Amino acid sequence: MNSLAAATGKEIFDLLRDDLAAIEQEFGGYTRSQVHAITEIGEYLRQGGGKRLRPALLLLAAKLFNYQGKGAVRLGAVVEIIHTATLVHDDIIDEADVRRGRPSPNTIWGNPKCVLAGDWLYMQAFQISLEERNLHVLDLLIDLTKQMVEGELLQMEKLGTLIDRDAHLDLIYRKTACLFAVCMQLGAVLAKAPEEQQLRLREYGRAVGMAFQITDDVLDLTASEQVLGKPVASDLREGKATLAVIHALEHCTPEERAKIQTILEQRAFNGVTHQDILAILARYGSIAHANQQATHYAELAIQQLEGFPDNDFKRALLWLPKFVVAREK
Amino acid sequence: MNSLAAATGKEIFDLLRDDLAAIEQEFGGYTRSQVHAITEIGEYLRQGGGKRLRPALLLLAAKLFNYQGKGAVRLGAVVEIIHTATLVHDDIIDEADVRRGRPSPNTIWGNPKCVLAGDWLYMQAFQISLEERNLHVLDLLIDLTKQMVEGELLQMEKLGTLIDRDAHLDLIYRKTACLFAVCMQLGAVLAKAPEEQQLRLREYGRAVGMAFQITDDVLDLTASEQVLGKPVASDLREGKATLAVIHALEHCTPEERAKIQTILEQRAFNGVTHQDILAILARYGSIAHANQQATHYAELAIQQLEGFPDNDFKRALLWLPKFVVAREK
Numbered sequence: 209m210n211s212l213a214a215a216t217g218k219e220i221f222d223l224l225r226d227d228l229a230a231i232e233q234e235f236g237g238y239t240r241s242q243v244h245a246i247t248e249i250g251e252y253l254r255q256g257g258g259k260r261l262r263p264a265l266l267l268l269a270a271k272l273f274n275y276q277g278k279g280a281v282r283l284g285a286v287v288e289i290i291h292t293a294t295l296v297h298d299d300i301i302d303e304a305d306v307r308r309g310r311p312s313p314n315t316i317w318g319n320p321k322c323v324l325a326g327d328w329l330y331m332q333a334f335q336i337s338l339e340e341r342n343l344h345v346l347d348l349l350i351d352l353t354k355q356m357v358e359g360e361l362l363q364m365e366k367l368g369t370l371i372d373r374d375a376h377l378d379l380i381y382r383k384t385a386c387l388f389a390v391c392m393q394l395g396a397v398l399a400k401a402p403e404e405q406q407l408r409l410r411e412y413g414r415a416v417g418m419a420f421q422i423t424d425d426v427l428d429l430t431a432s433e434q435v436l437g438k439p440v441a442s443d444l445r446e447g448k449a450t451l452a453v454i455h456a457l458e459h460c461t462p463e464e465r466a467k468i469q470t471i472l473e474q475r476a477f478n479g480v481t482h483q484d485i486l487a488i489l490a491r492y493g494s495i496a497h498a499n500q501q502a503t504h505y506a507e508l509a510i511q512q513l514e515g516f517p518d519n520d521f522k523r524a525l526l527w528l529p530k531f532v533v534a535r536e537k
Numbered sequence: 538m539n540s541l542a543a544a545t546g547k548e549i550f551d552l553l554r555d556d557l558a559a560i561e562q563e564f565g566g567y568t569r570s571q572v573h574a575i576t577e578i579g580e581y582l583r584q585g586g587g588k589r590l591r592p593a594l595l596l597l598a599a600k601l602f603n604y605q606g607k608g609a610v611r612l613g614a615v616v617e618i619i620h621t622a623t624l625v626h627d628d629i630i631d632e633a634d635v636r637r638g639r640p641s642p643n644t645i646w647g648n649p650k651c652v653l654a655g656d657w658l659y660m661q662a663f664q665i666s667l668e669e670r671n672l673h674v675l676d677l678l679i680d681l682t683k684q685m686v687e688g689e690l691l692q693m694e695k696l697g698t699l700i701d702r703d704a705h706l707d708l709i710y711r712k713t714a715c716l717f718a719v720c721m722q723l724g725a726v727l728a729k730a731p732e733e734q735q736l737r738l739r740e741y742g743r744a745v746g747m748a749f750q751i752t753d754d755v756l757d758l759t760a761s762e763q764v765l766g767k768p769v770a771s772d773l774r775e776g777k778a779t780l781a782v783i784h785a786l787e788h789c790t791p792e793e794r795a796k797i798q799t800i801l802e803q804r805a806f807n808g809v810t811h812q813d814i815l816a817i818l819a820r821y822g823s824i825a826h827a828n829q830q831a832t833h834y835a836e837l838a839i840q841q842l843e844g845f846p847d848n849d850f851k852r853a854l855l856w857l858p859k860f861v862v863a864r865e866k
Contacts, residue, residue: 241687242687243687243690243691243694244694245690245693245694246687246690297652297653297656300648300649300652301649301652301653319629319648320629320630320693321690321693323626323629323630323652323655324626324630324686324689324690324693325690326652326656327626327655327656327659327682327686328683328686328687328690330656330659331679331682331683331686332683334663334675334679335679335680335683338672338675338676338679341672343667343670343672343675346663346667346675347667350660350663350664350667351664353656353660354657354660354661354664357653357656357657357660358570358571358572358575358657360653361572361574361575361650361653361654361657362572364574364649364650364653365572365573365574
């Protein structure tokens with residue numbers, strides 16, 4: 209479909225090294241405050257790392273158009289701060305103990321401070337983005353955060369239930385793909401790309417995000433605890449049916465359906481084991497189905513790139529969807 | 538100081554009746570969402586009422602300049618929604634059971650949904666304000682919310698301690714006066730008033746807000762539970778020293794200081810009674826001092842209005858600071 213050879217992960221990292229370092233620096237500077245707790249929590253979260261995939265998407269989109277301004281580093285920090293804000297509030301909501309292999313901030317600073325720290329990170333992200341003096345940037349970021357918050361609320365309403373495919377895909381769009389989409393669009397907006405190209409890159413971001421989340425959800429079901437660095441099947445334990453499970457529900461017997469329902473309702477493997485579920489998923493090819501869907505989204509992403517000029521950044525964007533679906537943790 | 542006679546409360550209500558009704562309508566419409574929990578919580582909070590003092594300030598400021606557009610109703614709803622968002626998160630943080638005489642939302646919907654509902658209300662307020670297509674409006678609102686969130690965090694850090702006067706005044710600025718200030722400035726910004734006039738009205742709002750909060754804090758110490766509709770001296774019970782108490786601390790004996798400290802640290806009247814504290818405050822004229830400070834801010838507010846053209850809206854603004862310090866609940 210595309211004659212240009214994809215880059216490798218190392219090449220992409222080399223391509224973005226200086227900008228990602230600058231974003232790391234900005235993130236650190238922007239989350240320093242006269243309020244002690246904010247600086248502490250901000251620093252803790254920044255040091256916790258993360259793949260910085262969202263800023264990388266934004267950088268690649270801007271650079272695809274040869275954008276040279278300071279806005280990409282600035283908005284790269286903004287999207288990572290917004291991502292961090294959602295994690296802080298999500299950990300309160302999920303009563304999480306662990307985040308990226310360390311105690312989650314709520315277990316260290318308590319819920320009240322973390323509610324406010326999350327609020328502050330949102331406000332700070334918007335304030336930094338205002339430096340662009342571009343209302344469209346604010347439109348995108350505020351619509352995004354509203355959709356993400358609605359997604360979390362919708363997810364809470366669906367917990368423990370047999371959610372259908374459309375509702376699930378809407379949830380993972382809001383939870384993950386919407387932010388990926390906005391990162392890509394922001395890069396294009398900074399570079400003053402024509403609207404049609406903005407929207408194609410947005411669609412690229414959405415598709416990569418869907419592929420990313422579906423792959424994440426499959427790994428939660430199939431990977432070992434050692435590889436994953438967290439307990440397996442935690443989605444089921446939290447009452448969340450993900451794509452493979454939904455596929456099985458679409459095809460299985462009433463007895464199998466009852467088994468899945470029991471786990472979702474009880475949010476625990478009592479009587480029905482993780483192995484029982486994997487056996488059901490294997491019987492209907494449900495894991496393979498979810499992987500196919502992830503691959504479908506990855507291909508959809510790559511299609512969006514047709515017609516863009518060939519350069520290193522396009523090569524990187526061609527590589528990324530394949531990486532996202534092939535990763536093992 | 539000003540020859541124009543002040544209006545009365547009823548006259549002001551008549552003046553703003555249609556616009557306040559329109560704001561009520563907008564508030565209701567804007568907090569409807571496809572997400573069930575948001576609509577429910579939004580409706581519950583809207584019905585809970587409140588004085589709508591903040592939208593009234595914004596309307597008066599805009600109308601002082603004969604502003605005729607739709608922006609004042611829109612931003613009036615925005616400031617009330619922001620105010621509501623802060624209350625939702627504050628109730629989680631304070632573990633409040635009661636808000637405006639009814640169960641607080643967190644006791645009905647639980648903390649997780651209320652964290653997200655508060656987030657959503659912030660985002661929705663920003664999104665509505667974007668309809669003005671005016672970056673300055675966003676600058677003001679986002680700086681405001683950041684300051685308010687920092688204020689809550691600073692207050693948490695100071696709880697149970699003998700806070701000094703400057704730190705306390707900074708807290709009540711962030712907690713209350715900053716929003717009043719921004720309401721006034723937004724009205725002037727909508728009306729495209731010169732910057733000097735914007736800033737004078739902002740200062741009016743700040744001063745009214747300071748007077749409002751100091752009066753609130755005095756009433757918490759002196760009013761009866763019947764009049765107040767909530768337990769008296771709840772600030773002390775929450776470990777908060779307010780202006781009258783800070784004045785007493787500046788003048789009292791080490792023994793008296795120890796008594797006050799005991800209550801703040803224990804967050805309860807064990808051994809030291811509410812009457813003991815009132816006796817200390819009476820001994821040093823501390824309640825009178827706080828009331829004088831409130832009156833000082835009210836006068837400062839009125840001074841800012843000099844030179845503005847005389848009209849009904851100016852009369853209303855002349856009345857408001859006096860009402861704020863004279864109210865008994």
